[in-house]
Amino acid sequence: MRKNRKWNILYIFFAFVLFFPVLLLLVKSVSYGWRWGEIIPTSFSARGFDVLLNDSRFYSAIGMSFLIGNMVILLNLLIAVPAARALAFHTFRGKSLVEVVLLLPILIPSLAVAMGIHITMIRLGLADQWLGVVLVHLIPTVPYSIKILRSGFERLGQKWEEQASSLGGTKMAILYRIYLPQLLPSFRSMVFLIFVISLSQYALTSIIGGGNVLTLAMLYFPFLSSVDEAVIASFSIVFALLPICVMIGFELVFRLVIPYQKRVFLD
Amino acid sequence: MKWFKSNNWSLALLPAFLFTFCLVVYGLFMAAQESVTTLNGFSLDAYKNIFDNEAFLESLTYSLRIAFVSTVLSLVLGLLLTKFLFETLNNHLARTVVWLPMLFPHFVWGYMMILLFSQTGWFSTMLHAMSIIDSPDQFPVLTNDRYGIGIILTYTLKEIPFVVLMLLPVYAQLNRDLPNVVMTLGGNKWHVFKTVEWPWLFPVLMEAGLIVFAFILAAFEVPYLLGTTYPKMVSVLAYEWFYQGDWSKRPESFAVMMTVTAIIFGLLIILLSLVSRSRYRMMKGNGM
Amino acid sequence: MNEKIVIEKLSKSYGEKCIISNMSLTIEQGEIISVVGPSGSGKSTLLKCLAGLEPVSAGSIKVGEKDITSMQANQRPIVMMFQQPLLFPHMTVLENVMIGLSFKRKGTKAEQKEQAANFLMKVGLEGYGKNYPYELSGGQQQRVALARALITNPQLMLLDEPFSSIDNEKRDELRLWVKNLLKEEGIASLFITHDIEEAMLMGDRVVIFAEQIVQQVGKPLDVYEEPATPFVAKFYSDGLLIGTDSFVHSKKLTVVIEQSEECYQSYAGKVVQKKVKHGSLFYDIQIEALHQKLTLPSVENLDLSQHVWVTVKKEQDVVHLKNSV
């Protein structure tokens, strides 16, 4: 028991270290003229939030970010679920090569490959469209989804699939009714991570989206090069709130879509 | 047709594989081409130039050092966090708090570090309020400093959650009896870690480390905000050479990026050879 | 629906390695066949091939007139049960039992539920429908797994060591119960086990599988009493193998302390172990000359390490076996 408490203190410490900067950011977003020497600001103002809420494109940008983020999540599911399953359950020659290639997008400097990607997208006729943006957002996200889902599949193992298919389940039915509910924690992590990554893509979005596709990052990133800290802070908070909304939204969707939820499995 | 049937997995992997291959490998190819193309056609001048450039070499070592230190720190802290708080982290809410830094882009996280650790940051103010210092310049230089402390601090804190995310499944899958085996054979806690946990952690840590390392080496926002004027991290150099001036430095910029890519590839190959054999044995082993 | 299952010239290899070669077997409706064989001989592989979880290399599997060799696992009228109950942990017991029906979309949800409840009752678990698998004991879980398999009304049930993870006391009860259920429902089944006693108990016939082929098929006691090959004799029956092809069944052997002249043959042995089984005394006797250990009953009280003689009374007690099938 005592041992447990010791770790809890450690946890609280860690949580605090990670939470404290965020707290400071919150205060900063409503502070006015906060200078060195003042532990808490002496005056407050909602100007930071005013600036974003008054930006005419703020809401449409949020909408677009949601649209793109969710599309990216869906496509990730379509691409990563079979790939992760295959990597988890099968061994074959050249498997490590495939793994390396799938890891490349997060290893190579994105500036280096941006031009090539842009040219490809122009050739495909997808540049300057939101669909194109969705596709390029897959590049930095798919490797992560595959990683997360793969370890989920590995943890469960193939035995469930064998048992269920022997009972007459089709591949889809097994995936949906046996693996999906049990992989829920993996899906949660995946949705979270992917949305965060998609949301914070600025360079790829601006180049491929060509301004036709205005996401929150497009509005937000230019402000990062201004000295207006209240705006940066309030933007950052909104920026961080979106994934939380998406998580809640997906939680509801999971409740509706994923079967057998009476017993919630958290692990 | 038969081939597809018997190699079901290939069909499943095809979209992901083709997709990354077409976009990323083609992009890489373009970048490589760009780095060896000048107005007079093919030339390796760009590489010659950067490797003759004292400033580049120095910033390369500087970057490698910073990337290495931040990676190791975030791995170690992430590992400690996961190891000791595994039970706590099983709780959904507790995990959410640890993941907090992931919600913010790197740049913002860097900015928060400035709010906290700069000479006029909140800690400095705090020390002032406690009458330990009486002017900002008595506060130690932790941002925009020579040694990249600010950058390291930012990356370390920001990447810890990622490391935790990668390690949680490993701990979830660890065999619960093996630690008992070690204990009963006379091993202490350290032996348990070394013989039971480490072999499984090692490949995952290496992979996470590589991802983090590659990211730190390639991303420029944080060092741009928190770095020093000299030496700069290579990513900042590449960025400046890419965008600024009259674009005559672009081949150099691409050469820098290709060099970084080559380094990462080198590491990747080393890690693969280190990890793959032991992983294979463990896959077959009964320990899991 | 009198359909027998016919396996014809089935072969299976993993890469270069041949696991099953040219195996044929006919399973009558409602018949329970026990399969025994050494570890790693390919029993589980055989079941997986039949269930459609592994592709076969050659041969055919027919259910009645229908060739199902190239059917997907989920379309075959064959269900496999594994060593572990493998109940889906996120579903209630009732949902677990229902799942086969809902995969096949048989009937409305309400009908499925009713039928599942019915089967739960059959396996003696009424009232557990709303529980989750982790709340059940191992034996109960195994029964749920059985109900889940039976409800799909398979024509062939494959059981891969289904009782090996259940403790001795409950195993006995479960065996009888499964046997009765399979008989009641008239479902043919292949039953793998490591336990010879269990194989005899469960099987209408038993198949001894080793070295890629079926070594012998027959009624449990018939095979026990008349093994066809030295391998079967050694693996499945009790007795003394003499040379490469002669065999004396245990029931034809007696243990005596003094060598007597009256018998056909006798071998010197040493008592290594004393056992009681169901109130009868048995002794493990090591026969050095033949490098064999033998368990024999004896009414006489023997001590450990005591030297004894194992005797064969008549010449016709020694049977000659074919060296292979």
Place this chain on the structure above:
Amino acid sequence: MNEKIVIEKLSKSYGEKCIISNMSLTIEQGEIISVVGPSGSGKSTLLKCLAGLEPVSAGSIKVGEKDITSMQANQRPIVMMFQQPLLFPHMTVLENVMIGLSFKRKGTKAEQKEQAANFLMKVGLEGYGKNYPYELSGGQQQRVALARALITNPQLMLLDEPFSSIDNEKRDELRLWVKNLLKEEGIASLFITHDIEEAMLMGDRVVIFAEQIVQQVGKPLDVYEEPATPFVAKFYSDGLLIGTDSFVHSKKLTVVIEQSEECYQSYAGKVVQKKVKHGSLFYDIQIEALHQKLTLPSVENLDLSQHVWVTVKKEQDVVHLKNSV
């Protein structure tokens, strides 16, 4: 080094739930004690307490004069072996065997290696040192695990169903072999098993553990023939329990087809199963009046479902048991 292990008034609870209460037991040096008991009765918990993997709630454990109750697991001269071999998959067999020595830093690396090779030879696995565990069969792995445990030269070895995951053929061989090895090395041991036959075979004495306490301790056959409580009679011995405290041992029972007047008592029964064991015939007989099933030998040929009589010859064959310890 003649040190016996003395367990005194050991108690263990998980929270409110008492698992072991006030248990005392003395293990002589080199003695093998088999422990049997129903599933979930706390046998594994007992071993874990002895090994130091679980803290005890009360009582003491002494090795010789030394009280080790509050020692850490890694400091106790006690090694535990689990049901699975649990070899470290990333180490070679030799490294696995060596690991205990390297934990304790006994000798130089070369010496450790030599000793490990020595132990590998002892368990009949010379030449396997460089292999990895996955390349070994289950039985071989179990032997490596044993070598790994023995090399630390423990004073007490705890074995928690070490053979239950090994197939029947190899199990038999392994049992004998482990017993000899323990005897040779003079290591005391507690051996848990579900298998009564195995318990008899392995143990110098057997402990029947149930309902938080030791129900009976004694030589295997003594306990078998003279169970002290109805529980032991039912769980460990063979025979007929009559009422709450009367017991007739199987060897005092006979199966007859016709009821005769000569005997002291007889019960109506029905044959439910026919079995052969070591060449002898046995019948499972259900006695409805007592709600018991009984396995008895019979020379007569009986059919399934045939009605028979189970008879007790003399009044003194019925023993009266204490109702609890």
Place this chain on the structure above:
Amino acid sequence: NLNNSDNAGEELKEKDWSDITELAEGSKVRIFMWGGDEGINRYMDEWVAPNLKEAHNIELERVPMDTNEILQKLSTEKRANKEEGTIDIIWINGENFKNAKEFELLYGPFSEKLPNYQNYVDTESLDVQYDFGTEVEGLEAPWGKVQFVFQYDEEKIPTPPANFEELKDWIKENPGKFTYPDANDFTGNAFLRHVLYDAVGGPEKLLENGYDEKVLANHADALWSYLREIQPSLWRNGETYPATLTDLDRLYSQGEVWMTMGYNEARAESLIKDGIFPESTKSFVLDSGSIGNTHFLAIPFNSPNKAGAMVAIDFLMSPDAQLAKYESTYWGENMALDPTKLPEDAQEKLANMDRGASVLSPEKLSESLLPEVDAEYVNWLKEHWVNEVVQKQ
């Protein structure tokens, strides 16, 4: 019709302004510009967009994007032969313009066609004909002018230095309270050019022959020695410099340093209003003068609506639009137009406008105005500054 947009662009050059206006009617124009300033954004969204809609029925869409990225996008599109882009107008000057011109990313010449350019701009002036020494050649139209000023905190510095000598002395007296951004930063480089002008003895020599290595060879030492001399007394002892003006501003807003600087003589106003800069912030220029700088609007080669772009640019150069931009409620930036050419009422309005206490008087500003020099000097400073100053500690 691969060259559709190209042809249309060529045809457009032949057309009358009235035809162009007609063509632009009812279209949509996308302007890509840096979006990190709330005042500028509000000016574009709240003033320009509705008024342009009313005047020409053109819908203006502002897309926030860094000029770097805009050019990167255009050059890739050029390489991929994408004839129909998404950008109609870009905000550009200096090196970016030079690159864009060199890589033929711009449409034009077009500025001569714009009535407001003809009417109100001093077309003869060097800062309209040259953008950092690069000849404009009608590829971009001037949008605004800004002048380099220093900002300081009046409470801490009662009298700001008047020349570089005094600045040096002040820096030495107040160690750690001054710094300037990295040479790679737009503003940092401008500061260095000021020092260069001073070392050379005025911009004339630098302007004479465009980029002139000889002049540099003669005067470089003076420049570097000045910078090295102040270095030890700079913020953090000159071990590091703020990477961007933003960083310097942040230091200033926290009081770590006491001076900041920047193009745009009125930039402090809104920062004071938002509580970022202290209210006691004032600005000053050195006696040797301050560099003025013009920024422009250009049309990319593959703009899908070049006519609309031209009309919109013309509108942005109209006196009304320029006056609104001049107001410190929005942007507060100086006009690209020649005040003397303005109509009477506009001139009057201009004279009555109050730009705020932190802004120097128009007289003071115009009397100290210095021209920009060739962009090569900018590069030269970037290349040598690190070696000559930072590494020579």
